Amino acid sequence: MSLYLHDTSTRTVREFVPVKPGRVSIYLCGATVQAPPHIGHIRSGVNFDVLRRWLTHLGYDVWLCRNVTDIDDKIIRVAAEEGVPWFVVAERNYRHFTWAYDALGCLPPTVEPRATGHIPEMIELMARLIDKGHAYAAGGDVYFDVRSYADRYGELSNQKLENMRPAADTDTDTHKRDPRDFALWKAAKPGEPTWRTPWGPGRPGWHLECSAMATKYLGSTFDIHGGGVDLLFPHHENEQAQSRAAGDGFARYWLHNGLLTLGGEKMSKSLGNSLLVSEMLKVVRAVELRYYLVSAHYRSPIEYSEEALQEAATAYRRIEGFVTRAAEIVHDVDKDVPLPQAFVDAMNNDIGTPQAIAAIHESVREGNAALAQGNKDRVARILAETEKMLDILGLNPRSEQWRSAGDDTGLRDTVDALVSVVLEQRQAARARKDYATADAIRDQLAAAGIVVEDTPQGTRWELAR
RNA sequence: GGUGGAGUGGCCGAGUGGAUGAGGCAGCGGCCUGCAAAGCCGCGUACACGGGUUCGAUUCCCGUCUCCACCUCCA
Known part of the structure; x- marks a missing residue:
């Protein structure tokens, strides 16, 4: 069985076939560095880290591009409130994110481009869109013209243009031809950071950076684009629209992770219900938090509770206990043991981590029995397969990542x-x-x-x- | 109004047109142990509600309820 993934654009689980044999390119919408990360942000990072590890196990050379959007309204506002330049806020939060991804055992991305480092690429993309009649400059802003692309705009999020609510009016909307047009570029306002363009000084709109960076590092057509479901519209819809309207093939599979809710509501700073990663790690170890996040399917919502988190930690310790005890009597672990079929099937079926973890627990139970019987050969084999599965999920207690933590x-x-x-x-x-x-x-x-x-x-x- | 998603045992959380209900946590009984701990074995009248299709539905279809997300700040 080969790998099947749920593709949001078709709303089906379909076979994954990369553009280039042997290589997989993934673009993951990372952080808008306006505040330190809460566990919802890191859930996304962990989910895609598991995908990446599985693809690597399957033998692919995986290129993961995880962006950093380091300029936006909120960053500018926070900086103004603090009386510091925008980049002070962006850099500070960027470091918080990097720390949190590392703490949770996410492998570093192949490339981690920043929006503000790609202004020329954005200008080039806007020029192509204007040339093709899909964008226009007005009053120093540059907008994407959704009506010029009306037959395809909405195809990712399965919406019809006529059903979309017009955007709430803001002062920047006055130059739009249609209220649903979105800003590629925003004209300079007093006190804001600006970059020069042929249409005047200003700064990037929200969606343009991802299109510019994804195609720069991964090519005009690439395999997988990921992020939280809350990004599906408008962010991903707009990315796809502007890239395809400009003539790029863009992403072939769209993967979206479910959100983490707290008290029945999406975790977000504006609701004041976010749990910072730094706070969570005072309650459980990082590897236990990772287990908690991986034990639910990536597309399922997770309603956070401390009880569930503690249960996850207990469950993880059962696995850890076996690995620790087995490793005390087994010194050479065979790296070439086959993975249990149940684990392989689970992972190939849209990264079914809950069933993959069930397979780990099955092995652990067998391993504990073998340990009780003093069957060292059997313990050795089961330890090897268990560690191999754990490595794929980034949960091996004996890995470099987690061993040093203890x-x-x-x-x-x-x-x-x-x-x-x-x-x-x-x-x-x-x-x-x-x-x-x-x-x-x-x-x-x-x-x-x-x-x-x-x-x-x-x-x-x-x-x- | 539009578009997605969810509702499974005490809890978390998978999954499937049927014959024995993944896995974990908690609980109960047993084994092991001097006692523990850890572990192993055993124990569970579930699928929001109402219709329909079917020999059979938790799974498919229709409707209803509740909840979540998005509809231009969001992972």
Whole structure:
């Protein structure tokens, strides 16, 4: 079975075939860096990171272009409120986003272009649109003329032009020929940052940057364009309209992740209900937060609750427990074991991470049984396949990403030596059936944050979570 | 008004025209253990509501209700 993905433009799950064999190009709408990220933003990053890892596993050379929109109304407003230049706000929030993506284990994108670094490409695109009669300059603004493209405008979001509500009037709308026309370029206003164009100084509108950057880095036609469903209209519709009207093929598959809601409403700064990533990581470890996000299908809405998050953390620790215990007796992990078919099928079916995780739990259960039986060969095989699945989801507790987060290896060896001395005394107490002493030692270690477990292979310890 | 999406057991969350209801969490019983912990085994009268199609619908169709998102700030 090959990979099937849900394509928003056809509203069907269809077979994925890349433009160029062996290579996949993905453009992901990243951040508009107007504020630090909440977990909804990072959900999108994690969802597409999993897609990317799966495509890589399938043998594709994956090019991921994740943009940074570093100029918009809100950035300008925040900067004005703080009395600093726009780029101070943009840079500060850009760093918050980078930190959060890294913290959640998202692999860095192949390229991460910024809107303000691509003004010439935007000018070139606007010139092509004006040439073809799909855009016009008016009063220093440049607008896309939706009526010149009326037969195709709305095809991505499945809407008809005549059904669209006219845009709420704002002062910048006065030069539009049609209220539904959207700004490619906004004329300079006093105190705002500007760049020079043939139509006068100004700054980019919201959608133009993505078209300009996607085609610059990925080509005029590329494979996958992703983002949250809230971007479907107008953002993605407008991107597609302006690019295709200009003669580019643009995205062949559109993937949209579901939103994260809190209290039944979309998480957003304006509603005051956003949960910052930095705050969440005080509640659970980053890998547990990632597990929480990956355990729902990417297109499903997630209604956030702390209880569900804690459950996810507990479920993850079950997996982690097996991997940790198995790795204590298995030292050479075979990287070439086949993945369980259930996992492969789940991932190929529109990145079915819930079923993929179910497959992991199945392996863990088998692995725990093998561990109890002391069947080392079987443990080795199951550990190998389990880690391989976990790596694809970015959840392997022994990966570079998550291992370093926990404990320092050198320090761990020191603690191990100390704990071993104490455990020897406990073992001696147990041998003479002095259980009061043995239990007292165990309690003292527990108070120090060390959990002791007696197993058929002997006593082991680990740090409490 | 238009366009999408959702409503599944105590909770989270998949999925399917049927014969045994993914997986996890919680709970109960058992095994293991000196006791624990961890683990394993077992235990669940579910699919918002009303019609229809069908031998059979949670799954398909029609309608209703509730909720979410978008309709030019949004992941």
